[in-house]
Amino acid sequence: MKVLTNTALVMLGLGVMLSSCSNKQQSQKTxxxxxxxxxxxxxxxxxxxxxxxxxxxxxxxxxxxxxxxxxxxxxxxxxxxxxxxxxxxxxxxxxxxxxxxxxxxxxxxxxxxxxxxxxxxxxxxxxxxxxxxxxxxxxxxxxxxxxxxxxxxxxxxVTWEQAQEYCVWRTDRTNENILREKGIMTTWKEQAGGGRNGQVAGAASANGAGGANAAAGVNGAAVGTADGKQPFNTDMYLNGQVQGPGIDGKNMIKDLNPNAQATNGRNGARRPARLEDGILKQGYRLPSxxxxxxxxxxxxxxxxxxxxxxxxxxxxxxxxxxxxxxxxxxxxxxxxxxxxxxxxxxxxxxxxxxxxxxxxxxxxxxxxxxxxxxxxxxxxxxxxxxxxxxxxxxxxxxxxxxEFTNKRLADPTKGQYAKDKYGRPIKDPAKSDKKLKYSDMIAQQQAQAANANQPANSAQPASGAVTANAGGVKDPLAGKAYTNDYRGYGDSVNNSLYGTTTLVNxxxxxxxxxxxxxxxxxxxxxxxxxxxxxxxxxxxxxxxxxxxxxxxxxxxxxxxxxxxxxxxxxxxx
Structure with missing residues (x-):
């Protein structure tokens, strides 16, 4: 009876393996x-x-x-x-x-x-x-x-503005912790040097694809952190600007792209997590x-x-x-x-x-x-x-x-985001409400890159969001104004009367x-x-x-x- 039981288990295992191979997922259209x-x-x-x-x-x-x-x-x-x-x-x-x-x-x-x-x-x-x-x-x-x-x-x-900043911070810390716990990024223990050198956990060097711009930002030198590295940011990570030696973990995801370069001889090509992997969380925010x-x-x-x-x-x-x-x-x-x-x-x-x-x-x-x-x-x-x-x-x-915004590009040819001094993407008022033609998009990105080294708005919060232009942004490509600010959509509130006849703006x-x-x-x-x-x-x-x-x-x-x-x-x- 024992021999029969073992044989049955072996046959069952082979059947599962064969069925899993034969049921490999396919495109329904090709x-x-x-x-x-x-x-x-x-x-x-x-x-x-x-x-x-x-x-x-x-x-x-x-x-x-x-x-x-x-x-x-x-x-x-x-x-x-x-x-x-x-x-x-x-x-x-x-x-x-x-x-x-x-x-x-x-x-x-x-x-x-x-x-x-x-x-x-x-x-x-x-x-x-x-x-x-x-x-x-x-x-x-x-x-x-x-x-x-x-x-x-x-x-x-706590002000509404401070609550918004906390939501951004919480998103980044949650996603960073997920990646480190899974070993897709270096673990907390590895990040701290095994607990020996006292390195501050939570900061990640944003070199890799980011280059010099990632290290220094585009609005002046990066703020000094305890270990000389900028903190993890979800948007930057998903854009491929947070990776490289000292950041990539041992459990990075296998890269099946035939053009991918092998990271080492044993494991083959590896890549960071993507939004499509379903690993990272959506951003924390205030409820509507x-x-x-x-x-x-x-x-x-x-x-x-x-x-x-x-x-x-x-x-x-x-x-x-x-x-x-x-x-x-x-x-x-x-x-x-x-x-x-x-x-x-x-x-x-x-x-x-x-x-x-x-x-x-x-x-x-x-x-x-x-x-x-x-x-x-x-x-x-x-x-x-x-x-x-x-x-x-x-x-x-x-x-x-x-308030619709777009992330500013520091390098249009590589699709890299410009950073503020805290390692977060700088956001500009959206220029259009529709997908542009490729030639128009390239022209707009080049115009953004030309202004990339200009100082950001001094009133800009740390998250990089800019104060919207209520009068509309003139799009030189489309030839007409597009208003990215819809907070007061269609109303007749006059901000110049704030504090005089109204407290609403x-x-x-x-x-x-x-x-x-x-x-x-x-x-x-x-x-x-x-x-x-x-x-x-x-x-x-x-x-x-x-x-x-x-x-x-x-x-x-x-x-x-x-x-x-x-x-x-x-x-x-």
Whole structure:
């Protein structure tokens, strides 16, 4: 019996090997085999549903009524009129960004750019937001950000601009960590010299394809890092400008291109990861207002066969703010201000257990698994504020705030990006809304390269994004103006009147959700307020989101589906 069993296992193994060879993937249109070096190395990558980045949970998209959860407009602003829209599936942070998360960011800046005092200063939250003329809040000024007692509390005093910079930094650190953990880049231990020489981890020499421009940038000398190398940047890596000795790992991906040069005799040609490999994560970003409101309502928990059983005023069921469940009956479900002078209830029986903010995992998550989508701190979203946004935006993935940009090329012949002093691509206002003819594209790139050595806008943030030209960019090739700035699309707001007759302009950004110092009305996900993108508050924090690519259905198991036949392999006759 044992001999028969072993024989059966051997035959089964051979059958699997033969079937895998005979079922090699082919092009459905030409019959060419994929991933075969002998026929040119046409690539077909493993198709899979991407996993979320660290800290994120998946949000299955769908239709809902934007602004529909507001039962009243107490300010009579008419700024959240009901409109049915569709939000595609996306990922969102399970919790608000905490003080510990921000301290990680500050620590990285400190060890990577130890002499760049300006960068560190600009990343510091404004702890003076706690200062009030008639309140003794000075202990929060000194302790809230850095004291370990507050490490799990949401970071506050952060501007919209700082939140955007954090998203860029988080994207690069996440992708770098993935590549180093997989050995596609040198591992953390190898990067640190095996732990012996104290080299700072997290910086990567951007030589390789980047040449002298990659090392020095195009706007002056690169900022001095602790190890003399510029940090990893996702865009630069995907463009082939972060590779070479000391960067490439032992587990780089096999390059099936017959023109590829072998890196060594044993392993053959190797290459860095590409977007098509599905290894790197999409960029972290602020959620749009529609995404945030959809995620806060979490109507998926009240939906069956496309029927919403009950609407919601808050991220939980019911009309009240107290728990109806047996074990938690009567407890406040969010951190907010119950009334004037009542931030937490009576000593010995505190209602929401928080005088100011609360830890980011306080209270019950909503049906999407998100914590504190009502109360604790208001949260920045990506949208530029307009009173009539809900009436004017598209009904698919609505968003107001587009500033279309292109990455500047330092070397058009090689397709290499120009860098700022922090190793990030410099971004210029987009010149066109369509694909140009090849001759026009070359002429435009040459014009960009001619201006590549000019200093960047002094007001430009570290990410390289430039302030858009609201009057439109004159395209000498097309002979007409193209406006890359659509933050105030089609409205009549006059920026020259800002601060005189209006507080609304293209720097006015939306925040939502209510805070520890707000009344229960602001806990409704449809309510919206705005603040200048350069201002901060002790009542405003943020969380990040990430675009989901591919199929929108997150949990297809157990749901009916129309069967789809697989394509047959072509056999030459």
């Amino acid at each position: 019959g060419l085999a994929y991933n075969d070096r002998t026929n040119g190395g046409y690539l077909r990558y493993r198709q899979s549903h991407p996993s979320p980045g660290p800290g994120l949970v998946p949000i299955e998209g769908g239709t809902f009524v934007l602004g529909g959860s507001a039962d009243q407009d107490v300010a009579y602003e008419y700024n959240n009129l009901r409109r049915r829209v569709t939000v595609p599936s996306f990922y969102m942070d399970e919790t608000e960004v905490s003080n510990q998360d921000w301290l990680d960011y500050l620590h990285w800046i400190n060890i990577t750019f130890p002499t760049d005092n300006e960068l560190y200063y600009n990343a510091l939250p404004d702890t003076l937001v706690w200062r009030k003329p008639l309140s003794y809040n000075e202990p929060y000024v000194d302790n809230y950000l850095r004291h370990p007692a507050f490490q799990d509390y949401p970071v506050v005093g 207002e529609a995404e945030w409101e959809y995620a806060a309502l979490a109507l998926a928990g009240n939906t069956q066969f496309e029927n919403i059983n009950d609407g919601r005023i808050y991220p939980w069921d019911g009309l009240g703010v107290r728990s109806p469940k047996k074990n938690t009956r009567g407890l406040i479900l969010a951190n907010f201000k119950r009334g004037a002078g009542d931030n937490a209830g009576v000593g010995g029986g505190l209602n929401d257990k928080a005088i100011i903010t609360a830890p980011v995992r306080s209270y019950q998550p909503n049906d999407f698994g998100l914590y504190n989508m009502a109360g604790n701190v208001n949260e920045w979203v990506a949208d530029t504020y307009r009173q009539t946004s809900f009436e004017e935006m598209d009904d698919l993935n609505p968003f107001r705030g587009n 293209n720097h006015s950004k939306v925040y939502k959700g209510g805070s520890w110092n707000d009344l229960s009305y602001w806990l409704n996900p449809a309510t919206r307020r705005f603040m200048d993108q350069g201002d901060a508050s002790a009542e405003v924090g943020f969380r990040c989101a990430m675009t989901m690519v591919g199929a929108p259905e997150i949990y297809p198991q157990g749901k009916p589906h129309i069967p789809v036949k697989k394509a047959k392999n072509y056999k030459a006759r």
